[in-house]
Amino acid sequence: xxxxxxxxxxxxxxxxxxxxxxxxxxxxxxxxxxxxxxxxxxxxxxxxxxxxxxxxxxxxxxxxxxxxxxxxxxxxxxxxxxxxxxxxxxxxxxxxxxxxxxxxxxxxxxxxxxxxxxxxxxxxxxxxxxxxxxxxxxxxxxxxxxxxxxxxxxxxxxxxxxxxxxxxxxxxxxxxxxxxxxxxxxxxxxxxxxxxxxxxxxxxxxxxx
Amino acid sequence: xxxxxxxxxxxxxxxxxxxxxxxxxxxxxxxxxxxxxxxxxxxxxxxxxxxxxxxxxxxxxxxxxxxxxxxxxxxxxxxxxxxxxxxxxxxxxxxxxxxxxxxxxxxxxxxxxxxxxxxxxxxxxxxxxxxxxxxxxxxxxxxxxxxxxxxxxxxxxxxxxxxxxxxxxxxxxxxxxxxxxxxxxxxxxxxxxxxxxxxxxxxxxxxxxxxxxxxxxxxxxxxxxxxxxxxxxxxxxxxxxxxxxxxxxxxxxxxxxxxxxxxxxxxxxxxxxxxxxxxxxxxxxxxxxxxxxxxxxxxxxxxxxxxxxxxxxxxxxxxxxxxxxxxxxxxxxxxxxxxxxxxxxxxxxxxxxxxxxxxxxxxxxxxxxxxxxxxxxxxxxxxxxxxxxxxxxxxxxxxxxxxxxxxxxxxxxxxxxxxxxxxxxxxxxxxxxxxxxxxxxxxxx
Numbered sequence: 001x002x003x004x005x006x007x008x009x010x011x012x013x014x015x016x017x018x019x020x021x022x023x024x025x026x027x028x029x030x031x032x033x034x035x036x037x038x039x040x041x042x043x044x045x046x047x048x049x050x051x052x053x054x055x056x057x058x059x060x061x062x063x064x065x066x067x068x069x070x071x072x073x074x075x076x077x078x079x080x081x082x083x084x085x086x087x088x089x090x091x092x093x094x095x096x097x098x099x100x101x102x103x104x105x106x107x108x109x110x111x112x113x114x115x116x117x118x119x120x121x122x123x124x125x126x127x128x129x130x131x132x133x134x135x136x137x138x139x140x141x142x143x144x145x146x147x148x149x150x151x152x153x154x155x156x157x158x159x160x161x162x163x164x165x166x167x168x169x170x171x172x173x174x175x176x177x178x179x180x181x182x183x184x185x186x187x188x189x190x191x192x193x194x195x196x197x198x199x200x201x202x203x204x205x206x207x208x209x
Numbered sequence: 210x211x212x213x214x215x216x217x218x219x220x221x222x223x224x225x226x227x228x229x230x231x232x233x234x235x236x237x238x239x240x241x242x243x244x245x246x247x248x249x250x251x252x253x254x255x256x257x258x259x260x261x262x263x264x265x266x267x268x269x270x271x272x273x274x275x276x277x278x279x280x281x282x283x284x285x286x287x288x289x290x291x292x293x294x295x296x297x298x299x300x301x302x303x304x305x306x307x308x309x310x311x312x313x314x315x316x317x318x319x320x321x322x323x324x325x326x327x328x329x330x331x332x333x334x335x336x337x338x339x340x341x342x343x344x345x346x347x348x349x350x351x352x353x354x355x356x357x358x359x360x361x362x363x364x365x366x367x368x369x370x371x372x373x374x375x376x377x378x379x380x381x382x383x384x385x386x387x388x389x390x391x392x393x394x395x396x397x398x399x400x401x402x403x404x405x406x407x408x409x410x411x412x413x414x415x416x417x418x419x420x421x422x423x424x425x426x427x428x429x430x431x432x433x434x435x436x437x438x439x440x441x442x443x444x445x446x447x448x449x450x451x452x453x454x455x456x457x458x459x460x461x462x463x464x465x466x467x468x469x470x471x472x473x474x475x476x477x478x479x480x481x482x483x484x485x486x487x488x489x490x491x492x493x494x495x496x497x498x499x500x501x502x503x504x505x506x507x508x509x510x511x512x513x514x515x516x517x518x519x520x521x522x523x524x525x526x527x528x529x530x531x532x533x534x535x536x537x538x539x540x541x542x543x544x545x546x547x548x549x550x551x552x553x554x555x556x557x558x559x560x561x562x563x564x565x566x567x568x569x570x571x572x573x574x575x576x577x578x579x580x581x582x583x584x585x586x587x588x589x590x591x592x593x594x595x596x597x598x599x600x601x602x603x604x605x606x607x608x609x610x611x612x613x614x615x616x617x618x619x620x621x622x623x624x625x626x627x628x629x630x631x632x633x634x635x636x637x638x639x640x641x642x643x644x645x646x647x648x649x650x651x652x653x654x
Binding site: 043046049052056081084100105111120123130134166167 | 230232233234236274462464468469471496553554556
């Protein structure tokens with residue numbers, strides 16, 4: 001059970017006539033690497049959840065103890081919001097390449113869904129090139145941001161977590177997005193050449209919230 | 210530069226954005242591309258790069274935005290938890306034996322599922338898996354079965370938690386918890402409206418909904434009692450987040466509420482629903498896809514809206530409309546009509562990100578006899594309802610397609626016909642909330 005994605009809810013028209021090309025070894029490799037990054041990213045969300053839970057329990061303990069007539073004041077976990085912020089920040093970037101590979105972005109396809117595959121793939125190629133460009137800008141700027149934060153030792157207020165590390169990880173993930181987007185450009189070219197869609201691992205796409 | 214240049218640039222940028230969208234460029238990418246070009250054209254390359262350097266990670270690591278991936282994870286855990294079946298059985302035990310009861314149970318369990326899942330599509334898909342086979346088996350018409358589920362699923366984003374509402378809150382600097390609280394009565398009104406729509410449909414065509422047998426009192430009570438995990442999760446998250454409403458002080462932030470919600474939904478999924486590692490990984494994978502999709506749009510919108518604000522186009526539009534002396538209610542009606550049209554093209558989140566920066570200053574400049582915060586919250590609820598309508602009206606109507614994916618024996622035409630009574634109920638609700646803002650504001654006053 002799960003999201004709506006696997007049911008073709010993305011509104012993407014599939015040419016019933018054109019059989020999808022099976023993914024080759026390179027397709028699989030890119031998809032696996034992107035999936036690994038995405039799972040590592042969403043794993044960071046589990047960390048954020050654990051930290052928040054410990055923090056909430058920690059700060060309500062004195063009150064609960066008070067209800068029992070005890071005077072017990074354990075140290076609450078300080079700076080939990082900082083961990084949550086940096087973890088979700090890095091997590092989001094780590095998820096981007098997988099979304100790109102899985103054609104997970106929201107598109108308005110009402111005007112183009114009935115075009116032949118070659119025409120659609122040509123338009124997709126343009127969009128994928130735009131992603132390459134934007135991901136390259138993000139990678140470069142996040143790297144600069146990481147270097148700057150390294151230089152003046154920027155860290156969070158309470159826990160003194162080094163912000164440079166978070167920026168570095170985000171830059172790394174952006175770089176991976178650029179590579180993934182380049183790969184999707186190549187995938188579009190293959191679709192234009194062959195006239196057949198290239199299948200992603202298990203089809204489907206993410207859906208809107 | 211003359212004074213009109215930025216305005217022309219802003220308008221040209223908007224047209225270029227629409228062109229890119231029409232050409233299948235993902236919304237996030239189109240926003241980032243047009244925003245980048247416009248920003249560079251207005252301010253130069255160096256300030257643009259500086260903005261990207263500071264801005265993009267800032268969006269992803271904003272503590273208020275952290276709530277989004279956590280709510281998404283909660284929803285995906287809920288979808289795989291098996292709680293949907295319990296909810297439907299429980300609601301069925303309550304109202305299933307009445308006229309149109311199964312459809313009412315479907316709507317009710319969609320609303321209840323919406324309390325642990327902030328996504329309309331996931332709500333529609335999850336509940337359809339459970340409820341559709343039962344309705345069809347009992348002889349409910351295709352139109353009523355699919356229509357009630359498509360409409361019910363749309364409650365997923367209205368009933369808190371709701372991702373679009375979080376985004377609205379951040380765009381307009383409003384309190385997320387207050388917006389969630391404000392969404393409550395309008396959601397209840399939606400359920401009521403849907404029940405009326407079901408009753409009227411069944412009265413006009415009794416064959417569309419055969420009466421279901423009534424279970425024994427004991428079995429019905431057991432089925433209702435079985436929904437306790439959902440009730441418990443909802444109470445913890447909702448009461449905790451709205452602590453100041455219930456006992457004068459907030460217990461935790463929305464982000465912490467989402468974390469606790471995801472944790473408790475995960476526990477419920479593992480115990481009540483027997484979710485194992487495979488299910489968890491699937492939930493994480495879906496969360497990754499949805500988070501990436503949403504945050505890339507947020508990043509694109511951050512750049513586009515920075516450009517748009519620099520053109521001062523939103524301010525000018527607001528000044529013109531406010532200065533024209535049009536009755537405020539007419540302006541709101543026009544905005545609502547525009548949203549319903551836009552809903553034919555776009556998903557709800559993109560609509561909110563594209564339009565709220567333009568419409569919000571307009572609405573805030575008008576006098577509705579409400580305070581500033583009240584106006585902002587009322588308009589937010591209204592926007593949420595009308596963008597949600599886009600999910601259930603043709604031609605995009607994503608919920609319709611989701612349900613259709615499960616109902617192979619129901620034609621698209623039947624489903625489209627099936628949502629009509631629910632759409633009418635929704636139009637009545639929108640009119641009521643425009644006429645009586647108190648429906649959205651009563652709880653926060």
